[in-house]
Amino acid sequence: MRENQQEDFPGADRHSDADRGNTNNSAPQSTSRVVENTNPLSEGNGAAQLTRRSFLMWVGSSGAATALPAAAASAFAAPMAASAPVTMDPGLVNVRLTVNDVVRDAQVDVRTSLLDYLRENLQLTGTKKGCDHGQCGACTVHVNGRRVNSCLSFVAMHDGDTVTTIEGLGTPDRMHPMQAAFVAHDGLQCGYCTAGQIMSATALLKEPCGRGDADIKEAMSGNICRCGAYSNIVAAIRQVRDAT
Amino acid sequence: MHTFQMLRAQTPDDAVRLAAAGADSAPRPIRFLAGGTTLVDLMKLDVEQPQQVIDINRLPFDQVEQTADGGLKIGALVRNSDLANHPLVMQRYPALSQALLSGASAQLRNMATTGGNLLQRTRCVYFRDTATACNKRQPGSGCAAMDGFHRNLAILGISDQCIATNPSDMNVALTALEATIHVQGAGGARMIPINDFYLLPGATPQRETVLAPGELVTHVSLAAPVANAGSTYLKLRDRASYEFALSSAAVLIGVNGGSISHARVALGGVGTRPWRSPEAEAVLQGAAPNVDTFARAAAASVRDARTHRDNAFKVDLIQRCLVQALKIAVSPARRSA
Numbered sequence: 269m270r271e272n273q274q275e276d277f278p279g280a281d282r283h284s285d286a287d288r289g290n291t292n293n294s295a296p297q298s299t300s301r302v303v304e305n306t307n308p309l310s311e312g313n314g315a316a317q318l319t320r321r322s323f324l325m326w327v328g329s330s331g332a333a334t335a336l337p338a339a340a341a342s343a344f345a346a347p348m349a350a351s352a353p354v355t356m357d358p359g360l361v362n363v364r365l366t367v368n369d370v371v372r373d374a375q376v377d378v379r380t381s382l383l384d385y386l387r388e389n390l391q392l393t394g395t396k397k398g399c400d401h402g403q404c405g406a407c408t409v410h411v412n413g414r415r416v417n418s419c420l421s422f423v424a425m426h427d428g429d430t431v432t433t434i435e436g437l438g439t440p441d442r443m444h445p446m447q448a449a450f451v452a453h454d455g456l457q458c459g460y461c462t463a464g465q466i467m468s469a470t471a472l473l474k475e476p477c478g479r480g481d482a483d484i485k486e487a488m489s490g491n492i493c494r495c496g497a498y499s500n501i502v503a504a505i506r507q508v509r510d511a512t
Numbered sequence: 513m514h515t516f517q518m519l520r521a522q523t524p525d526d527a528v529r530l531a532a533a534g535a536d537s538a539p540r541p542i543r544f545l546a547g548g549t550t551l552v553d554l555m556k557l558d559v560e561q562p563q564q565v566i567d568i569n570r571l572p573f574d575q576v577e578q579t580a581d582g583g584l585k586i587g588a589l590v591r592n593s594d595l596a597n598h599p600l601v602m603q604r605y606p607a608l609s610q611a612l613l614s615g616a617s618a619q620l621r622n623m624a625t626t627g628g629n630l631l632q633r634t635r636c637v638y639f640r641d642t643a644t645a646c647n648k649r650q651p652g653s654g655c656a657a658m659d660g661f662h663r664n665l666a667i668l669g670i671s672d673q674c675i676a677t678n679p680s681d682m683n684v685a686l687t688a689l690e691a692t693i694h695v696q697g698a699g700g701a702r703m704i705p706i707n708d709f710y711l712l713p714g715a716t717p718q719r720e721t722v723l724a725p726g727e728l729v730t731h732v733s734l735a736a737p738v739a740n741a742g743s744t745y746l747k748l749r750d751r752a753s754y755e756f757a758l759s760s761a762a763v764l765i766g767v768n769g770g771s772i773s774h775a776r777v778a779l780g781g782v783g784t785r786p787w788r789s790p791e792a793e794a795v796l797q798g799a800a801p802n803v804d805t806f807a808r809a810a811a812a813s814v815r816d817a818r819t820h821r822d823n824a825f826k827v828d829l830i831q832r833c834l835v836q837a838l839k840i841a842v843s844p845a846r847r848s849a
Contacts, residue, residue, distance in 0.1 A: 420549050422545075424567070476597050
């Protein structure tokens with residue numbers, strides 16, 4: 269899958285997924301680990317390992333996120349007051365989300381969108397930023413099982429919510445049937461919209477939707493593909509839908 | 513984006529109290545945050561710069577309930593997709609379901625709420641661009657749309673200050689259904705008929721509704737459906753899907769003994785607010801349900817239209833849209849029992 273590509277400077281050495289912490293297409297974490305923003309220049313070979321992503325994270329680091337398995341989360345649970353409104357410090361908010369079956373706690377800038385939190389704080393860069401205004405669908409993820417545009421929410425609105433991204437759907441070795449169908453039908457060219465298309469398509473299977481191709485097109489109209497792979501995208505969705 | 517303070521309301525009283533407290537002290541506005549599909553978008557554009565944002569997503573306004581009088585009570589936090597696909601809405605208020613499903617995308621409908629859709633802001637490009645003049649965004653700055661890009665803007669209810677269109681589909685259907693909007697403020701609760709909810713731009717286009725600062729929409733109510741009446745929502749636009757209306761019509765038509773006994777007409781894409789047309793209804797009421805009647809009603813609906821250079825086509829488009837919607841609504845298959 270294209271989501272496996274890293275966004276490196278040309279010629280820079282690639283980190284392995286393990287080097288980058290929990291990232292694209294990795295299985296849900298089974299052990300506790302702390303993900304911190306690090307100075308990319310201090311890593312191993314120094315400038316040779318400088319990536320666009322790690323460099324930008326180093327420059328713009330905005331706090332640390334921790335990851336721990338869901339079973340261990342209760343030890344950290346700090347339930348919200350049942351009555352009085354929770355007033356947060358201006359500028360910073362604490363959030364706890366379950367992302368791809370992993371409980372995540374973080375303190376983030378209040379302006380952080382769910383999309384930016386996934387990409388910049390958790391480094392789940394499979395979810396793409398297209399228009400950043402809810403017009404293209406590249407940022408589509410599932411929140412509590414329903415597809416949404418992650419760019420149009422503040423992550424602070426999702427405290428306690430469960431999020432699934434493309435990384436939580438399948439892996440290159442064990443693809444979700446929809447991912448496999450997109451590969452089989454060439455449902456992409458450049459691949460930038462693909463994660464959003466697949467997240468939308470898998471959600472569609474659980475929604476009220478007619479049986480015709482026109483129904484699929486209508487239900488998928490919130491996902492724009494500038495390469496124009498639409499006919500193959502419809503074919504991929506039809507195959508999975510008809511098999512279920 | 514300007515930073516802001518986020519408050520999370522646990523109860524409706526919390527929300528109203530927080531809003532009232534902030535309104536007295538904050539130099540910039542207080543905003544309630546529900547689905548976020550309008551507010552977060554406009555905050556990214558610096559069109560909205562709230563001092564405080566009150567997250568109301570945990571308030572108990574997410575239910576659709578049948579009322580004792582056979583009507584419907586729709587919580588302000590009911591998501592557009594849930595409302596559109598609710599069995600009672602599909603069966604009894606099909607125009608509302610159709611309007612909701614014609615708006616935005618499946619993802620956005622999963623986020624957007626009933627209350628938020630009521631307060632959806634215009635898509636006028638100048639309202640959304642802080643580098644340009646817009647009386648709605650910055651009172652007194654002028655209107656770049658008058659001589660600019662305005663083929664999508666209004667021909668009904670405009671003023672010399674503003675020609676921005678209300679972009680909502682849901683609001684048009686709710687207007688034809690004569691919905692009532694229930695709000696709660698520091699001074700208590702009140703009910704507002706939807707026809708009294710939206711303001712014409714006049715000399716104050718920045719004021720779009722009669723809501724007072726800090727007032728919270730809690731729910732919307734619909735009366736029992738009209739017996740033996742047909743309804744539909746028809747939307748015309750530049751694309752087949754995922755596009756705002758150039759013209760739309762929500763109609764509710766009852767026919768009894770060969771004449772129209774009940775007529776409600778609301779238009780979208782052409783008005784500065786969801787546009788109820790008493791002129792069209794007056795032509796329809798008591799007349800025979802045929803194409804000639806429908807054409808006269810459509811002509812009456814645009815009697816007061818005022819166009820600009822590139823949106824005069826809407827005068828024809830909305831008439832054709834309304835005639836077609838009326839033809840669909842009176843077809844036997846559309847009539848409810």
